[in-house]
Amino acid sequence: MRALHALLLIALAASLAAGCAREQSSQPIIGLITKTETNPFFVKMREGAEAAAKARGARLLSGAGRNDGDNAGQVTAMENMIAAGARVILITVSDAKAIVPAIAKARRDGILVIALDSPTDPVTAVDALFATDNYRAGTLIGQYARAALAGKPARIATLDLLPGHPVGAQRHNGFLAGFGLAAPDAGSTTLGTAQEVVCSVDTYGDQTRGQTAMENCLQRDPGINVVYTVNEPSAAGAHKALVAAGREKDVIVVSVDGGCQGVRDVGAGHIAATAQQYPLRMAELGVEAGVDFVKSGKKPSGYTDTGVALVAARPVSGVESLGVDVGLQRCFGDR
Amino acid sequence: MLRRPLGVAPARALSSIGPLLALLAACAFFAARSDRFLTGGNLSLVLQQVMVVGVLAIGQTLVILTAGVDLACGAIMALGGIVMTTLAARLGVPVPLAIAAGMGVTTLFGVAHGLLITSLRLPPFIVTLGTLNIAFALTQLHSRGQTVTGIPAALGALGDTFQLGGTRIVYGAVLMLVLYGVAWFGLRETAAGRHVHAVGGAPEAARLAGIHTRALLIGVYALAGLLYGVAALLSVARTGVGDPNAGQTDNLDAITAVVLGGTSLFGGRGSVLGSLVGALIVGVFRNGLTLMGVSSVYQILVTGVLVILAVATDQLTREGRR
Numbered sequence: 081m082r083a084l085h086a087l088l089l090i091a092l093a094a095s096l097a098a099g100c101a102r103e104q105s106s107q108p109i110i111g112l113i114t115k116t117e118t119n120p121f122f123v124k125m126r127e128g129a130e131a132a133a134k135a136r137g138a139r140l141l142s143g144a145g146r147n148d149g150d151n152a153g154q155v156t157a158m159e160n161m162i163a164a165g166a167r168v169i170l171i172t173v174s175d176a177k178a179i180v181p182a183i184a185k186a187r188r189d190g191i192l193v194i195a196l197d198s199p200t201d202p203v204t205a206v207d208a209l210f211a212t213d214n215y216r217a218g219t220l221i222g223q224y225a226r227a228a229l230a231g232k233p234a235r236i237a238t239l240d241l242l243p244g245h246p247v248g249a250q251r252h253n254g255f256l257a258g259f260g261l262a263a264p265d266a267g268s269t270t271l272g273t274a275q276e277v278v279c280s281v282d283t284y285g286d287q288t289r290g291q292t293a294m295e296n297c298l299q300r301d302p303g304i305n306v307v308y309t310v311n312e313p314s315a316a317g318a319h320k321a322l323v324a325a326g327r328e329k330d331v332i333v334v335s336v337d338g339g340c341q342g343v344r345d346v347g348a349g350h351i352a353a354t355a356q357q358y359p360l361r362m363a364e365l366g367v368e369a370g371v372d373f374v375k376s377g378k379k380p381s382g383y384t385d386t387g388v389a390l391v392a393a394r395p396v397s398g399v400e401s402l403g404v405d406v407g408l409q410r411c412f413g414d415r
Numbered sequence: 416m417l418r419r420p421l422g423v424a425p426a427r428a429l430s431s432i433g434p435l436l437a438l439l440a441a442c443a444f445f446a447a448r449s450d451r452f453l454t455g456g457n458l459s460l461v462l463q464q465v466m467v468v469g470v471l472a473i474g475q476t477l478v479i480l481t482a483g484v485d486l487a488c489g490a491i492m493a494l495g496g497i498v499m500t501t502l503a504a505r506l507g508v509p510v511p512l513a514i515a516a517g518m519g520v521t522t523l524f525g526v527a528h529g530l531l532i533t534s535l536r537l538p539p540f541i542v543t544l545g546t547l548n549i550a551f552a553l554t555q556l557h558s559r560g561q562t563v564t565g566i567p568a569a570l571g572a573l574g575d576t577f578q579l580g581g582t583r584i585v586y587g588a589v590l591m592l593v594l595y596g597v598a599w600f601g602l603r604e605t606a607a608g609r610h611v612h613a614v615g616g617a618p619e620a621a622r623l624a625g626i627h628t629r630a631l632l633i634g635v636y637a638l639a640g641l642l643y644g645v646a647a648l649l650s651v652a653r654t655g656v657g658d659p660n661a662g663q664t665d666n667l668d669a670i671t672a673v674v675l676g677g678t679s680l681f682g683g684r685g686s687v688l689g690s691l692v693g694a695l696i697v698g699v700f701r702n703g704l705t706l707m708g709v710s711s712v713y714q715i716l717v718t719g720v721l722v723i724l725a726v727a728t729d730q731l732t733r734e735g736r737r
Contacts, residue, residue, distance in 0.1 A: 147663070287654055344564075
């Protein structure tokens, strides 16, 4: 990665030294910027983008921030890619608001910018968005949890992302709506509350924090029987806490992501159901739209839903779901 | 100066029992708000929730006593955990060897800290800032960002529990308390322990008194590295996996515990037991506020206020000594 940056800088310096404008290569150059280099979700996305670029005769540059939330790192990667001749930027934004000025500047310079996986705030800051409908993902696991509870009174714990994050809010509120509780709509970044929700803690999507949160929630209300988790690492932490309390058999844990480890956890009964998303598809669609733009000048617009599917070991009536084997075929991460 | 600084004796007393008073006040507050707070099971839970940061804070205390600081402790711990779990779960290395390898790696980092700080005369802040990045990158590369699952039971043994009068207690929490006892004894009763205070408080005087400052500093950083290896083992035992993203804020959490415990960032003065109290204060707020149903963001707010108070107390004490 550093080597790539260095090469980009050297290339830039060389072109400046030669006093020439950017070389017009016939090959479309597309930049892909993810939140981190190593998260399996983004690794899968990069694989998809690389395959699609190869198939369409484009060159892919990839970069990332240092960690989730590193906005400055993403801005730097974008500047370097544009300097290297990229006409299209595909970006999974780390900070929905902070990235907007940098995107606006790139678009003024005639660059096509497409958001993958996470929307910018406002959504209209980019040309187009290819992402999972996170509200729908939440709705699916909410419906599943409600059916699996089979009419027992619900005592729900929610292990959330972090304050004010649109993805965390959409999953949480979608879950409440799917469960049949009153909830804010998909546009809201406020977490909905309900009498049935007895404990809500931010986990930052982190396994250790998920475990601590679940332990403390069980102290607050030992009668908890449904646990919504914002992603599979926090679900794994919650499961560990439930095992320690001897409650893993009679608590329904639901989650979102559909990573290979998460799907295996569904198979093992640690998670009852998870809503699977498809990063590979986001990247393929993004690259294809980018190549079309470079070749014909046609810009994509608006929001494209890249699909979400429920993965469950035990199907419940009235909610469609994939089995664990199918989920494993379509998952991201090490199989 | 219109205001007379606090007298030495009362200020000293305040900085050593202040943290304990804060912890007891917090406990009293939550006990009044929630009848579940003071149960054995809940207190045992707080102990196991702070055990990882608690052990990191022992190493951090040693370093800060020498007037250094270690920003890399969490990142080094994560690397140690990934080494242990990949060796044991993916390569089938026997558990004792895997643990030794993980601790070896963290100790090596400590030795490297000591050598760079003493030989090249680099500030600890800069050295550990560098190794923070190196350890983070090695962890990500080595694990490819994937959580390591399917670890052998023996590697998670410290996460198992035993019964004590109706309460289940995690072995790891007991280990943490034992390590605090050993560190407290070592710092108080051994020559080397007193030398640590001397090197941090008055390095020139320590040198003139014939203390081998260089060897002592390398030893302190190496020992801190070994303790981060123990923390890595505890972290693996607690979560049951090797998590490449573990410990990302633990460096600041450990420094917070040390500061809340009344140890001076200027070196030479402080108490390792205070660091345990500091870690417990943070843990009690997180647990207690969840029991009350209050957002955990308030715990972060309270922690910030307490840190300022603790350092202000330290500053007043120093003024009193002049």
